[in-house]
Amino acid sequence: MKVLVVGAGIGGLGAAIALRQRGFAVDVVEIKPQLSVYGVGINQPANSLRALRAMGVLDEIMAVGCQYDHTDFYAADGELIVHVPSVMGGDVPANTALSRLNLHKILIGGAERHDVKISYGTTMERFTDRGHAVDVEFTDGRRESYDLVAAFDGIKSATRRTVFGPEHDAVYSGFGVFRVTLPRPGYVDGVRVYQALGVKAGFIPLSATTMYMFVVTPDPQGVSHRPEEFASVLKERMAPFGALPGEVREALQPADDIVYSPISDVLLPLPWFSGRVGILGDAAHACAPHLTQGAGMALEDGLVLADGLDAGGSLEERLRAFEQRRFPRARLVQDASRGILQAEMSINAGNYDQSVQGMRDHLVEQSHQVEAILNQPA
Ligand SMILES: Cc1cc2nc3c(=O)[nH]c(=O)nc-3n(C[C@H](O)[C@H](O)[C@H](O)COP(=O)(O)OP(=O)(O)OC[C@H]3O[C@@H](n4cnc5c(N)ncnc54)[C@H](O)[C@@H]3O)c2cc1C
CATH class of the missing domain: 3.50.50.60 (FAD/NAD(P)-binding domain)
Known part of the structure; x- marks a missing residue:
């Protein structure tokens, strides 16, 4: 065959x-x-x-x-x-x-x-x-x-x-997700999901030194964030978080390799x-x-x-x-x-x-x- x-x-x-x-x-x-x-x-x-x-x-x-x-x-x-x-x-x-x-x-x-x-x-x-x-x-x-x-x-x-x-x-769900690879603190030894009102941030360990973060957030259909604005939009969406996502938010840089996908x-x-x-x-x-x-x-x-x-x-x-x-x-x-x-x-x-x-x-x-x-x- x-x-x-x-x-x-x-x-x-x-x-x-x-x-x-x-x-x-x-x-x-x-x-x-x-x-x-x-x-x-x-x-x-x-x-x-x-x-x-x-x-x-x-x-x-x-x-x-x-x-x-x-x-x-x-x-x-x-x-x-x-x-x-x-x-x-x-x-x-x-x-x-x-x-x-x-x-x-x-x-x-x-x-x-x-x-x-x-x-x-x-x-x-x-x-x-x-x-x-x-x-x-x-x-x-x-x-x-x-x-x-x-x-x-x-x-x-x-x-x-x-x-x-x-x-x-x-069919678009009404939600999108930002993702970025980051340095991994040693205590991230499994998935960590942080739930805020209408937005969630999660972390998954990728290697001994890296993890990736995903942030799920509502967005209207057809929205297209410009890549140069990913960091500022993501910071704004992550405003409700303290703890690990709060620390990550404060350290985000425009040059970070952030990816956005509609769900x-x-x-x-x-x-x-x-x-x-x-x-x-x-x-x-x-x-x-x-x-x-x-x-x-x-x-x-x-x-x-x-x-x-x-x-x-x-x-x-x-x-x-x-x-x-x-x-x-x-x-x-x-x-x-x-x-x-x-x-x-x-x-x-x-x-x-x-x-x-x-x-x-x-x-x-x-x-x-x-x-x-x-x-x-x-
Ligand atoms: C935000 C997000 C996070 C995810 N996280 C995970 C995860 O952690 N774990 C997990 O298992 N899955 C995850 N997924 C899902 C996973 O990525 C997909 O389910 C998986 O890639 C599907 O594989 P596929 O081969 O069917 O499609 P794809 O991986 O999309 O591959 C399709 C391929 O076909 C090619 N192609 C398209 N059109 C044509 C054409 N006309 N002719 C020839 N080639 C063509 C494309 O270029 C591409 O290479 C995630 C998805 C998203 C959106």
């Missing part, structure tokens, strides 16, 4: 490795002219680490990343609300956070070891599903036929639009494959980042697809089985992530005490329920 993977992001690279491991021929096209990933961190929870282990790159991930096993929630002034230990992992760490650049480089290394050819600056110009094969014409003029096209082309997926229509475009989500209803062309990863099920599960879901997609294609039955049966296996898990992650985002962002002066008590009473149990499911095989 010959598969075209569209997009050399986390999901596309993982899928290419998993497909090659099972002996399939794989081409990858990536629209960007070269590897370019913004310089912030990314957490990989245990289920994602298992997918990375199956792809043969876990040792490299562990060597450059930072392992941790809990999340502490604090009030804006630094008072501890609740300590939430993780129940994920066992055979792998509960979490390993690392820089996105390192994750990409490691996956690209894995793909290269499996002789995957990545064509940068290239995408599908047009494609025709002829029933027994998909004919693809690329932007560089090449024409090829494939047994399957697996599009991991991200939250703004052009393939999703072409195959399923603009009614499935991602949107999309869940493509089944089917994800129309004939021999399918939509996977963020293209099918991008979620709010609150469970740090987006990359893991994309990596699991690639692994489960490769396993499924390697199994018996008609192609149609194998693709339907893949979708049926992945959809409930993607929906769980999306619902839970959106639920956390909305709950945190709806905390106001009127419901603050009740919300904090609710976190103390229920957060450990709620978190463990979701983690117990995600700790099961993909």
Whole structure:
């Protein structure tokens, strides 16, 4: 079987490795002219680490990343609300956070070891599903036929639009997130989340010396902060915080490498494959980042697809089985992530005490329920 993977992001690279491991021929096209990933961190929870282990790159991930096993929630002034230990992992760490650049480089290394050819600056110009094969014409003029096209082309997926229509475009949540990599104080040995009214700041350890901060804040749709204003806007949004986020706010500089992303989500209803062309990863099920599960879901997609294609039955049966296996898990992650985002962002002066008590009473149990499911095989 010959598969075209569209997009050399986390999901596309993982899928290419998993497909090659099972002996399939794989081409990858990536629209960007070269590897370019913004310089912030990314957490990989245990289920994602298992997918990375199956792809043969876990040792490299562990060597450059930072392992941790809990999340502490604090009030804006630094008072501890609740300590939430993780129940994920066992055979792998509960979490390993690392820089996105390192994750990409490691996956690209894995793909290269499996002789995957990545064509940068290239995408599908047009494609025709002829029933027994998909004919693809690329932007560089090449024409090829494939047994399957697996599009991991991200939250703004052009393939999703072409195959399923603009009614499935991602929907903006009303919130955006600033991120920046910072020096790490020794006491940041797990995730720290600081909750203020309508704004939250979090910290994740990335290495022995670095951590990254994320600040989630409301913003109107279509807002575009100018990069030179990121530091001043972020300082203003962080005004309610004392403790660690307060110290960070005071030290922020215009030259800091701050990244801003709107938070949107999309869940493509089944089917994800129309004939021999399918939509996977963020293209099918991008979620709010609150469970740090987006990359893991994309990596699991690639692994489960490769396993499924390697199994018996008609192609149609194998693709339907893949979708049926992945959809409930993607929906769980999306619902839970959106639920956390909305709950945190709806905390106001009127419901603050009740919300904090609710976190103390229920957060450990709620978190463990979701983690117990995600700790099961993909
Ligand atoms: C603020 C924020 C924080 C996050 N934090 C985490 C976290 O801590 N942990 C986690 O697991 N996830 C996190 N995520 C989610 C995670 O980044 C995504 O879920 C993950 O990158 C999805 O992988 P993907 O391969 O599906 O898409 P992407 O990584 O977006 O890759 C898509 C690729 O396709 C390429 N492409 C696009 N269009 C085309 C085209 N037409 N032709 C060819 N190529 C194309 C793109 O250039 C890109 O390389 C976060 C997301 C956000 C927004």
